[in-house]
Every structure is written in C-alpha cells, then in structure tokens.
Amino acid sequence: MNPRIFWLTVLALAIPGRIAAQSIHPFFNDEDVVFKPELLGNWILEGEVKLEFRDLGQKTYGITVHMDKDSAIYFRAHLFCVNEKCFLDGQVAGLKLRDSADSTAPSESSQPAEPGAKEFQLDRSDFLLNRAHGLILVSFSSDTNEFFAAPWEESWLPRAAADDKLKISHTKDELGRVLLTAETDELREWAKDLPKEAFDKPSHLTREKDEDNSEPSAEKRDQNAVREEAISGRK
Numbered sequence: 001m002n003p004r005i006f007w008l009t010v011l012a013l014a015i016p017g018r019i020a021a022q023s024i025h026p027f028f029n030d031e032d033v034v035f036k037p038e039l040l041g042n043w044i045l046e047g048e049v050k051l052e053f054r055d056l057g058q059k060t061y062g063i064t065v066h067m068d069k070d071s072a073i074y075f076r077a078h079l080f081c082v083n084e085k086c087f088l089d090g091q092v093a094g095l096k097l098r099d100s101a102d103s104t105a106p107s108e109s110s111q112p113a114e115p116g117a118k119e120f121q122l123d124r125s126d127f128l129l130n131r132a133h134g135l136i137l138v139s140f141s142s143d144t145n146e147f148f149a150a151p152w153e154e155s156w157l158p159r160a161a162a163d164d165k166l167k168i169s170h171t172k173d174e175l176g177r178v179l180l181t182a183e184t185d186e187l188r189e190w191a192k193d194l195p196k197e198a199f200d201k202p203s204h205l206t207r208e209k210d211e212d213n214s215e216p217s218a219e220k221r222d223q224n225a226v227r228e229e230a231i232s233g234r235k
Helices: 003-012 156-162 184-192 218-234
Strands: 041-045 049-057 060-068 071-082 085-096 134-140 146-150 170-172 178-180 203-207
Touching: 060 085, 071 184, 085 184, 156 170, 156 178
Parallel strands: none
Antiparallel strands: 041 049, 041 203, 049 060, 060 071, 071 085, 085 134, 134 146, 146 203, 170 178
16 A cells, blocks of 8 residues: 555544444453553564654653655554454544644644643544544564554445444444444454455555654764766766
8 A cells, every 4th residue: 555545544533524334332351451661662564654653651652744844644442362363453543634723733832842741632622533443453573673564444334334244333324434332342352253355455664763853973974975076977
C-alpha cells in the first residue's frame, strides 16, 4: 500500500463522518497489554512517512504521525496480543494542521510546540474528533529496527455485515458504515479469530537512523566541499 494512502486511511479515523471498522469500546483487556520499549523512537513508513512513538506511562504509547513538517496526527495507543496476534488499539488525541487556526492538538500557545504528554490527552471538549478505537494488525521480526503494520481492508467489515457474517454487536448508518458496539470481552474474543483478509497488505516500518536527523560533521562538510570542487573542475 502506498504510504500516503495508508496514513490517509489513518487520518480518516479522526473524522466522525468517515468511521470505518471502529469500536466504541477498547479491543483489549488490561492483561492483554504489552509494552515494547524497542518501539520508542522515530520510524519511517516505506521511506516516506515519519512516526514517533513516545512512552506516556501505564503501558501507553503516544504516537505522532508526521504528514509533513507542519502537520501531524496525535494518537494514544496500546499494543496488545491475543492468540499470537498483536494489534495496536489507537484513539485520535489531536491534530496539528498546516496554517490552520483550528488545529485540535491541545496547546495553550498558537506557536508550534514539540509534542508532549498533553498532546495525547483525550479532551471531551474536542467534539469534532472521533474518539472511537481503531485497530491495526502489527507483526515483528527478530530485527528490532523494523516492524509491519496493516490497517483494516476497507471493504471487509461492511461486506461481512451485509452478508450477515459479522457475528458481533454492531450498528450501521444509512451509508452502510459499520460501528462496533460490542463490549470489550466480546471484541477481544472476536479479534483472536480475525482472518488475514480482514486487513490490508502490511506496510514496512524501519527505525530512523541517527544520521538522518543529525547535522553533518565538520569533517563530512569538508569532504563534501572537496567532492563538489572536484566535480566542478571536471565540468
């Protein structure tokens, strides 16, 4: 999946009018929650989109999805595992939009700020944001510098509901959009047996290398200058 499309799908979770495969209750119980310290830090999705995982305490991640240098989505998320499957259960906490006075990231200043714990607090007054729980299937390899994430396959849940194969409490609006209304115990049992086709093709995330964010050293700058002079001299 194209990384931009992947995160446009994630962005859609923030807009109440575009609810897709979400739940009003968490998909996990407390005993299902797993906290992997190795997830903390910056990640790159398919070489294009940057994510930052932060530790909010109590086995909770604060995830910032940087759509560009001026726009971001803030999520509160829990990693949980059931029946050898692992998922991220996430809720949108806020938005920072380019050149917008309507950014919903909770900040007392209109100036851009480095994300902190307050950006990930759920504010009941933000009625424009969707607080439903979204679900992303994640998988890990032996390499702690990579993992894979797969959002819902867009048509699977509505199709299952239409074919009367969605054996879990839910409701639909007039456009056929599905909202899961089951309690957590029922949801987690259902998540155990979700088929592979319920999710889209996994996207590859790799840890951002330190040198990607660092200024080049004086030695490196000198080497680059010499190289540029050599190239100019050959022209």
